[in-house]
Amino acid sequence: MNEEREDDMFETMELQMPEDVEVNSTQPRDVIVEEAPSMLSSEWHDYVIGLFDDSELIEGRPLVSGLRRVAELVLGSIVQSGPTQVFPVQEADHHGRATVVFSVTFSNGVTYSEVADCWEGNTDDMFCAYAVATASTRAEARALRKALKIRGVAAEEITQKNTAEIVRAASHKSTSKSSDGDFNEEARMSDAQYNFIDVKCRQLNIDGELLFKEVFNVDNNRKVSKKVASDIIDRLNEYQRDKSGIPESVLGYKEEWRS
Structure with missing residues (x-):
């Protein structure tokens, strides 16, 4: 008799999972x-x-x-x-x-x-x-x-930090200014810009020479202007954020591009 009552008791009970546990x-x-x-x-x-x-x-x-x-x-x-x-x-x-x-x-x-x-x-x-x-x-x-x-x-x-802005500021300090005291963006690319571009090209597996010639239609020598160098840096930062935008034709880093 007692066993039957115990069975009836458990039939009416509903087992519940703890509220903080996902099944x-x-x-x-x-x-x-x-x-x-x-x-x-x-x-x-x-x-x-x-x-x-x-x-x-x-x-x-x-x-x-x-x-x-x-x-x-x-x-x-x-x-x-x-x-x-x-x-x-x-x-x-x-x-x-x-x-x-x-x-x-x-x-x-x-x-x-x-x-x-x-x-x-x-x-x-x-x-x-x-x-x-x-x-x-x-x-x-x-x-x-x-x-x-x-x-x-x-x-x-x-x-x-805003790396692109810092590179621009550093390059402004390291290059000469025009006679009226204003920054001359047509001056040659600075060492800071050149080194930054090289490091980014290495990181992204980009041929620097092809990047200069095919994407920006300029030679990769030191006569490139600071303005163009800044544009290249901006583009490399875009590639860093979205590598799908890198043209396949410029892939393949080559250290000798700096020479």
Whole structure:
């Protein structure tokens, strides 16, 4: 008799899930589903970004620590990771530029390499004192982004500064002025502009000579005006934000374009 009453009692009860638990939730977000899209699919980027924890994203941009974790989750163990070339700040460089080439090798033997720089024009002030370390972190992030085939930039690559304006200001200071004291935008391209263009071309895998000739219809010698150089810098910054706009005909960085 007692058993029948107990059965009746449980028949009228409704089991409830705790309010703060989602039925289909997976925590942490590091579960690779069998139906994952192809790496060549247009859905791949959103799928990979979905593997990052909220603490690994700043305004939707991944931190390098999150890139490391997700890269190993998706591509396998990292067996080697570190700078392969380091160009520290030179005494004559008043802008404090450091450049680092960074490589990451996975257990399948595939290696990804990228280059990044850090200087007062593209780095928040609190990190400028650590130019080599910051450049290394950025280059690592770029290599991991390349490996994961995701769009956009990492959080460490972003600055609050207007880099294009800073380059213009720096070039204004380093070039001569016209006789009436006004800045002469027809003067030759400055060293700061030339170096900035070279670094951006290297980062974006662009042939500087072809960029000058095909996109801006000018020779890549030092007779290019400051105004044209500023326009080229603006265009490179646009390419940095949206790489789909880079013409295929100018792809393929060549260091000898500077000669």
